[in-house]
Each structure stands twice: as structure tokens, then as C-alpha cells.
Amino acid sequence: MSAHTHVDGQLPHEPEKATLEGRNKVLGFWLFLGGETVLFGTLFAAFLALRNQVGDGNPTSQELFDLGLVGLATFILLTSSLTSVFSIQAMHKNQVKPMLIWLAVTVLLGASFLGLEIYEFFHYVHMGHGYTTSAFSSSFYTLVGFHGAHVAFGVTWITILIFQVLKKGLNTVTAPKLYVAGMYWHFIDVVWVFIFTVVYLMGKVA
């Protein structure tokens, strides 16, 4: 079907839902997120089952985790969720430049989160917490690393979208992509809320 445009050439109020294709994209993405929930759920379940299986002399969660670093990462990711909301709000007002700036800020924050995580993993390996050290370490790296991989994908995706909008402009074809990428970014933060709660905070208490 053809892209929908208003008579005056203006973008409709919610450009991501102005075409059937756009609406289907959003709906399909929700179903995808349902599947992602299951995916992360299995990793969480595996981690919960194995988190105390440390073995003799290997580092435990209490010895490893540094709440300051995790707190900073949480703050960065939460802020990036807000900047991503701002970009979608700018999109709804058809303000392309502020939208792109907020998207770029989101990408930068996501990249700094990744940087912190890489530093964190590097530090852990240095402390003798490798991928195959214990059942705890394997399930930890699989769960947290998978989330990190999602952040890396999101950073790449949003960066590509920024360039696409620069090239093709904001219209009823590009708007659903931006909206869906925003949903993905919030979902990453949702998963992180559970990671910092279940993995780090509960691991520190245990």
C-alpha cells in the first residue's frame, strides 16, 4: 500500500500508526517483545538456579559485584530511556532536528553503558571469574552478556536509523521504524531493571 500523506503535506499526528504497514509493524514488534521476554526469562531462570553453584575457591557474587559501577550503569541506561522518549515526542511534533539530537544522545549513553560493561567483565576475568569458572559465572555472563548484546544491537540500529532519516527524511515509512526502535530501547531498560535487581542487588545480599 502507498504511504499515507495529509492533504497539506504535513505528517499525521502519529505518523507511526498512519499506515496499515506501520500499525502492523508496531503490533508485530509487541509480539516479538513477548518472545524476547521468554528468551530473557529462560536465562534468568537458569541464573537463579545456578547462582549459588560457585565451587571451591571461585569468586562469589558478594566478592565480585561493585554497587557503585552497577549504579552508574543503571543511571546511564535509565537516562537513555528518557532521551529516547524525548526523541519520539519530538517526532510526534514533526521536529526532525531535536528528534535526531535526542536519538544521538541515546546512542551515546548506550555506548557508554556498553563501555562500562566491557570494563566490568574485563575486571571480573582479572579477578578469576572467567566464563567457564563455575556454573554461576557461566549463567552470569550468558544473561548479562546477552543483555549487553541487545544494547550493542540497539546502538547500531538507532545509529543506522539516524542516517536513514538524514537521507530520506521523516515520513510515514521511516516513522514506524523510529517508534519501534524506541520500544526496543525501553524493553532493554526493562530487562536491565530485573538484572540489577535480581543479579546484582540480590547477589550482594545473598
Added chain:
Amino acid sequence: MAGNHSTSEHQGGRHKVEGPQKHIIAYIFSLVLTLLAFTMVAAGEINTMFTYILLLVMAGIQVYIQMAFWMHMKDRGHMYATVGILTGVFVVFTMVVMAEYWVWW
């Protein structure tokens, strides 16, 4: 097919453009919850079970904020989204209970 526009376009022309205030409040609220969770664990005074429950409740509230306000789930037309996510959550819940109570039984 082409006439299948979203309802929001036909609500009498004037659209309410929402400001950033609501989202900034949600952000600050999430920050406070995060800070509370971290301080509670850093202080480490309260008993473990109680801390766990409180942490999970605070995480639940944060996730609700993200999904309802920032992913627009509270808006109309998100029935399938809710069904999709809740189905996922149901499967996850089953698996987590299985892992926690069955594996080391």
C-alpha cells in the same frame, strides 16, 4: 485498505500534544526507586527475605512505569500488546518457579 486510518486522526483535528513534564516526573520517580534499592542493599541492615521482596516490588513499579508510560501500554489499542507480553510473563514465571524450587529439590 487505504481508508483504514488510525482513529487518532479523526478526533476533530485538534491533537493534544503532550509535554515532557509527565516523563520527567516518571524519570525522577524511577531514579528515586533505583537509589532506594541500591541504598537498601548497601546498608545491608534488613533481613534477606524482606529485602528480596522489597527489591522485587520496586523493580515491578519501575517496569510498570516504563511499559505503561514510555511504551504507551496504558494508551488505547494496546490489547494485543498486553496479551503478548503477559503470555511471555506467564511462561517466564513458570520457568523461574521451576528453576528456583524444582531443580535442587
